[in-house]
Amino acid sequence: MNRNRTVAGLDVHKDSIYLCIMGHDEAIIFEKTYGVLTPELRQMCNDMVDRGVTEAAMESTAVYWVPVGNELCESMELKLVNPYFIKQLPGRKSDVKDAQWIAECLLKNLIKGSFVPEPTVQDMRKLNRRIFDLQEDVTYYSNKLDAALHRCGFRLSNYVAKITGKSYRKA
Template structure:
């Protein structure tokens, strides 16, 4: 006996509807904690569910996908596509409608990359966030120096350059004399703008 399942995913709950090929319905609501998702998985296994469909609701579907993916064929559907399918009655719950569409093979699942690729994407997003945070911190650091009328950033290529960081490090250690700080500036910058200008900027 073929059985499919539709899941209506929310932030703090998952509405489940198991539908057999003979029209038998099993409906239940689960929480989203790991042990609750495992209980939901076990219920599906008990009723011999072979295929599960859910909507791609924010990021809330991801933990559910990870718990279920080793055991079932999964479909991740665009909510807009689900709502556009013809024939839905007004009193049918979302999970039941998803289950009915799955049974009729109307669900066109979105591509979900393998677990390894998902992990690599997480690393990539984290690196991107860290790089953005570095840029923000450097910008705030330069704002502090600008308030003190230290205008070195006007003359270096960027505030992440070796010369700029060397000057900041020296200032943090108590060295504030421009004649000392200018010694930390790369010769190319000195030659381009002149030592008097760079010294004045410090």
């Protein structure tokens, strides 16, 4: 175990990020609150790198962690931690001290990160979800079109195999 580690704890919320940087002697080196826009995330990353942070841990709050992870992933080792697990660890904790608590837990190796796929895999998953969503939309609107035609007395779907096929569109 490297005794001279500098770690960071991040408490990520919808509109703010609390950062606590802690040194190997459990002394707080730096604390600050940042916004969530790209320039603020870049400033946070620069502040972390300037202070020698090599590892960071953050709570996995909804999807709010994604832009933070994207900004930091190339500069340091990141751990995405389930908030339920962090809250179960012994110790006094309040909303104000969340980032400090996360940094302290990381420094003491009390937490392990959740699985986060590589950026390429994440991009492929996003693309796959988008394709799936679009296919659902096509099906939804095709069914609505067929229902509208049924209400008008045209029962074309009774005579064709697929309502999205060429024969349906020609009819």
